[in-house]
Amino acid sequence: MAAPRNTTDDDITTEVLQRFAQTSDTRLRQIMLSLIGHLHAFVKEVELTEAEWFQAIEILTRAGHLSDDKRQEFILFSDTLGVSMVVDLLNHRKPDGATESTVFGPFHRLNAPEMPYGGNIAPLDKQGPPTLVSGRVLDLGGRPIAGALLDVWQAQTSGLYDSQDPSLHQMHMRGKFHTDAEGRYLVRTVRPVHYPIPSDGPVGAMLRATGRHPWRPAHIHFVVSAEGHEPVTTHIFDSADEYLASDAVFAVKGSLICDFTRHEMAEGEARRLGIIPPYYTTHFDFRLKPASGQTTVLDAQQRLAALGVR
Numbered sequence: 188m189a190a191p192r193n194t195t196d197d198d199i200t201t202e203v204l205q206r207f208a209q210t211s212d213t214r215l216r217q218i219m220l221s222l223i224g225h226l227h228a229f230v231k232e233v234e235l236t237e238a239e240w241f242q243a244i245e246i247l248t249r250a251g252h253l254s255d256d257k258r259q260e261f262i263l264f265s266d267t268l269g270v271s272m273v274v275d276l277l278n279h280r281k282p283d284g285a286t287e288s289t290v291f292g293p294f295h296r297l298n299a300p301e302m303p304y305g306g307n308i309a310p311l312d313k314q315g316p317p318t319l320v321s322g323r324v325l326d327l328g329g330r331p332i333a334g335a336l337l338d339v340w341q342a343q344t345s346g347l348y349d350s351q352d353p354s355l356h357q358m359h360m361r362g363k364f365h366t367d368a369e370g371r372y373l374v375r376t377v378r379p380v381h382y383p384i385p386s387d388g389p390v391g392a393m394l395r396a397t398g399r400h401p402w403r404p405a406h407i408h409f410v411v412s413a414e415g416h417e418p419v420t421t422h423i424f425d426s427a428d429e430y431l432a433s434d435a436v437f438a439v440k441g442s443l444i445c446d447f448t449r450h451e452m453a454e455g456e457a458r459r460l461g462i463i464p465p466y467y468t469t470h471f472d473f474r475l476k477p478a479s480g481q482t483t484v485l486d487a488q489q490r491l492a493a494l495g496v497r
């Protein structure tokens with residue numbers, strides 16, 4: 188008579204682990220064995236009910252149905268569970284002086300328009316106060332990097348990205364800027380606002396059920412890349428924002444917080460660009476470390492494109 192099999196939950200775990208232990212790809216084997224171990228331990232620890240198991244299936248199914256080329260509910264889950272920032276920290280241990288990275292988020296789009304020095308990414312936003320973001324892209328020795336690419340995106344004053352705004356039929360508040368010979372860049376925009384992440388899906392339901400708010404502090408997104416250097420995916424944050432200490436996606440780092448200074452009279456670049464006061468300026472220098480040889484300039488964008496996110 189055959190020996191009884193799988194009589195306890197631990198027997199099942201053991202057998203599942205044994206089957207995955209045959210995986211020939213060593214990295215995949217490591218990931219699967221760890222995943223099974225933690226997943227089974229979690230289910231046993233909370234003594235998951237069948238109703239809760241089915242609810243989890245429904246949540247994941249809903250997240251899949253909501254995700255398309257403009258919305259990525261799974262990235263929102265990763266962000267709001269803090270997983271995105273843990274992955275970020277594990278993968279971007281910068282040497283002293285390099286600009287810190289933060290979450291990529293779900294709202295990047297490929298093919299943002301090319302912009303000149305001082306180009307305006309917010310021509311349709313008539314509500315937000317005009318703002319100039321300037322600075323340089325430098326290497327770790329403080330030397331300027333000419334021709335560096337800054338891929339910039341930002342929410343409108345309404346709190347919505349263009350991809351969330353049905354009244355828009357074009358890329359808005361996105362642009363690609365290149366540094367000049369002295370490594371300088373200049374972006375014309377409006378002052379960023381805090382906004383809630385989309386809360387009409389399962390991520391929003393999770394936040395409400397757990398007593399969390401959906402707000403992100405005001406920020407502007409950047410991916411900065413240059414030949415021979417490791418690209419950095421990051422934000423700059425407004426130092427005056429009330430949600431800096433409770434970002435829904437845990438993405439704030441102190442080194443990325445900037446003061447936005449109010450001006451009552453047009454001077455310098457603002458005068459040249461015809462900006463009508465009052466307006467704001469802020470300044471941030473990006474510092475890139477040398478390429479490790481493993482990352483490419485478009486790495487993050489190519490991975491998102493492979494997911495169908497444009």
Ligand SMILES: [Fe+2]
Nearest residue numbers: 292294342408
């Ligand atoms: Fe954002």
